[in-house]
Amino acid sequence: MRKISVFGFLIVLVMISCARKNTPSKGGAGMNTITFMSYNVHHCNPPSKPGVIDVDAVVNVIKRENPDVVALQEIDVNTGRSGKINQAALLSEKTGYHAFHFSKSIDHDGGDYGIMILSKYPLSDVATHKLPTDPATGGEPRVLSLATMTLPGGKKVRVASTHLDFHGKTNGKLQMTEVNRILADERLPVIIGGDFNATENSETIQLLDQSFTRTCRNCAFTIGEGKEKHAIDFIAYKPGNAFSVVSHRVVEEDYASDHRPVQAVLKIGF
Numbered sequence: 001m002r003k004i005s006v007f008g009f010l011i012v013l014v015m016i017s018c019a020r021k022n023t024p025s026k027g028g029a030g031m032n033t034i035t036f037m038s039y040n041v042h043h044c045n046p047p048s049k050p051g052v053i054d055v056d057a058v059v060n061v062i063k064r065e066n067p068d069v070v071a072l073q074e075i076d077v078n079t080g081r082s083g084k085i086n087q088a089a090l091l092s093e094k095t096g097y098h099a100f101h102f103s104k105s106i107d108h109d110g111g112d113y114g115i116m117i118l119s120k121y122p123l124s125d126v127a128t129h130k131l132p133t134d135p136a137t138g139g140e141p142r143v144l145s146l147a148t149m150t151l152p153g154g155k156k157v158r159v160a161s162t163h164l165d166f167h168g169k170t171n172g173k174l175q176m177t178e179v180n181r182i183l184a185d186e187r188l189p190v191i192i193g194g195d196f197n198a199t200e201n202s203e204t205i206q207l208l209d210q211s212f213t214r215t216c217r218n219c220a221f222t223i224g225e226g227k228e229k230h231a232i233d234f235i236a237y238k239p240g241n242a243f244s245v246v247s248h249r250v251v252e253e254d255y256a257s258d259h260r261p262v263q264a265v266l267k268i269g270f
Contacts, residue, residue: 032268033246034157037067038193038235040259043076043113044087047258053082057256059094062118065251065263069149070097070118071161071193071235077102078111088116103128103145105163115145115161115194123147123159129182131175137168144179148188155268158188164204166197172204180211189242189270193235195259200231212236215248215264222250222260235264242270 039062044055062070072091076082088102097118105114117123125148133139145161162179165171176196183190192212198204200219208214214236221229231250237243243266251261 034069034151034191034243034266034268035067035263036069036071036159036191036193036235036266037062037065037261037263038071038073038161038195038233039261040073040163040195040233040257041075042257042259043074043079043082044256045082046255048255051081053085054256055085055087055090055094059091061251061253061256061261062091062095062097065261067263068120068151069159069191071145071159072116072118073161073163073195075102075114075116076108076111077104077114079113080109080111082111084111091116091118099123099149101126101145101147103143103161105143106141114143115163117145117147117159117161119147119149119159121152122150124150129178131162131164131178132171133165134168134170134174137165137171139165139167139171142171142175144182146182151268155270156188158183158186158190160190160192160194162192162194162196164194164197172196172198172202173207176204176207180207183211183238186238189237189239191235191237191243191266193233193262195233197232205234208234208236212238213240213243215245215266219248220250222262223258233259233262235262237266243267244269 041058076087092100099119102116104112127146129144131142164175219231222233246265248264
């Protein structure tokens with residue numbers, strides 16, 4: 001009987017160990033902070049490997065950095081170029097972040113292409129809002145992805161992901177103006193992350209700054225194109241007294257995507 005009990009105990013230990021591998025450790029939310037990441041993942045295609053889809057590379061970045069919530073851009077769902085896999089569902093499964101909301105921007109290659117929110121904590125009141133595009137620019141339709149995240153202890157935060165268009169000089173301004181309008185009457189505190197396809201001195205980011213407080217100034221670059229390096233991925237929040245910035249950094253990760261992830265730790269002030 002003793003041998004059987006020991007054997008059974010060992011099986012339980014193995015099961016617990018396996019479960020932990022797919023369950024993210026709790027971040028700072030229980031200690032009145034939120035760790036928020038924004039990451040354009042280039043449809044999980046490492047730039048150094050054209051045509052290769054490496055979902056695990058993105059998963060490894062998220063699990064290593066261990067944010068509470070991630071705003072993701074350039075997600076493929078059942079597209080031909082990504083082998084007809086649902087990247088949104090797969091990223092959720094492999095990271096162990098079981099709450100997610102995918103927002104479709106366009107049809108692409110037999111499937112959907114868009115953005116998503118991935119969270120350790122429950123999401124509710126999810127929504128997808130279409131953003132305007134000037135037809136004369138030939139730009140792509142873009143969207144704003146929204147969800148309410150419920151933190152340990154019951155506090156709620158509205159979290160958002162977006163990916164603004166870079167075609168022409170008008171789309172970024174049009175789309176950011178609409179984002180501000182959509183979120184103008186939000187009663188909950190809001191954190192937004194995204195690829196804004198605009199630099200800090202642009203009119204687009206000036207519009208962001210009119211409604212939100214960014215987690216950085218003179219931000220480190222998030223994308224490099226040859227010798228040119230630019231900060232175009234940002235995290236911001238509103239109202240200004242809802243949070244304070246504990247830390248902001250750009251993760252030095254250059255394999256998984258052509259963008260580096262941005263991550264901020266925010267102290268909750270409400």
